[in-house]
Amino acid sequence: MAAGATAIKGDIDRTSGTAIYVQLREILRAYIAQSCPPGSALPSERDLAERFGLARMTVRQAIDALVGEEVIERVVGLGTFVRRPKLDLQVKLTSYSEEMQRRGMVPAAKVLSFEQIGASAFLARELQLDEGTPLVRFRRLLLADGEPMSVDENFIPAHRVPGLLDGEPPTSLYNVLSEQFGLVMEWGEDMIEATAASPSTARLLNVEVGAPLLKIQRHAFVARAMVDYSVSYYRADRYKLWVPLQRPGARRARNH
């Protein structure tokens, strides 16, 4: 059930010289920003038409514009909904838990696997060690505020984390590596690509098979040693990455 259109502040000024649909667009934008959490329904086109004394086509024009800006989306037969803003994930070497807490969200994880495996040829190559070398494999579904956000899988050479598998799976991997094993990731590199959701990943992330996902493969280093190789899949509708850039040689940009 959509919110009542009568709750929307603002009126149309037919003498202002600004197109009526443009005025309505801005009224709706302000209303959404102040009163509409993501996922909430807007009043129907007909309700808005009645509330503002406009033709439904004029209301649709204003809504068309906000749809184009990805502020809202329409669902046939159901209504018009505020889009969840995509999270700006700065690509940096901090733990997921820290990042979500910084955003006022409750991080959670469902452990899918926490075990020792021998390095496959592929993993041996990525981690720069011999095939068969023991690795700790830590695979999780990461959630924020109860919603699936990403599927992460880490591979860490077992000899660097003796005893890790004896305890409970860590709630924050990088924190445990740092505090328990003195491994503080100093640098790394990400490979970022778009990919289509496989059936298993789709099920975990609650998206349709084939939906676009962000895939990030990461190599993390301590000094010259690669300590972690990970693969993560992020829901495309909930994530975008924020990457600070700097021209080589230019002074560091200010971070907000």
Add this chain to the structure above:
Amino acid sequence: MAAGATAIKGDIDRTSGTAIYVQLREILRAYIAQSCPPGSALPSERDLAERFGLARMTVRQAIDALVGEEVIERVVGLGTFVRRPKLDLQVKLTSYSEEMQRRGMVPAAKVLSFEQIGASAFLARELQLDEGTPLVRFRRLLLADGEPMSVDENFIPAHRVPGLLDGEPPTSLYNVLSEQFGLVMEWGEDMIEATAASPSTARLLNVEVGAPLLKIQRHAFVARAMVDYSVSYYRADRYKLWVPLQRPGARRARNH
């Protein structure tokens, strides 16, 4: 004087199950491809409405779609025109070209548009200036070995690049900005997300509608001024990004 609408082949099939405005859109697309050189005028909205027995609003919907795809453009008081031709131009892009050449591929670019526009509400917000402010819009399809790789679109405040549009579209945008206007990008930020290919982008990149693409929105700065906002779509099957990482406070990583 526009061509007569009676010259347009094709008819609307009200029983086909395909929306009438979609049918008209495709009729117009074919007509433009076969009979309308760039710059020529289409029949007016009212002529098309009469020719096909449709409401003018329905015709406008079909035209809206082709305008959105940049096949045609509208001019208030004058008419609807087929957009200027694509310019085939070999472009040297520092990072793109190097990357392609490292792979033993031949880089190229197709200019899709090179023009001045007034800033839309969205672009005004992204570029931190007033709605309507003149911008230079530079849109390209980037290819390697003749295959489409990405679609890039830059927006630069026109006052920063006086005379830029008088010449040919630059082969290397950032080089021209640097050498001709003294604008050297010092820092910036990318927003990276996965998205599903829209019909127009899918056609440009030769992928299926809905296929995953990497979308990168970039804000580039000189000192504190934002000088360039760009949006790029990359084929997911042909592109992944490499992002060097560094833990805040750690010493700089070695670059290869």
Add this chain to the structure above:
DNA sequence: ATCTTAGAACGGTCTAGACCACTCGCCGAA
């Protein structure tokens, strides 16, 4: 308890205009 159907509410599409502002060409007056 379950299934089916109908109705309500939604967005999508379409009709049939009207009126406004812009552009350009033509014609008449100076």
Add this chain to the structure above:
DNA sequence: TTCGGCGAGTGGTCTAGACCGTTCTAAGAT
């Protein structure tokens, strides 16, 4: 010859609906 005004043609905006397809819920039947 030049200038201004007017009319025609254009797209932009808006009205006031109608009808279709989708989705969901509630009520009645089994």
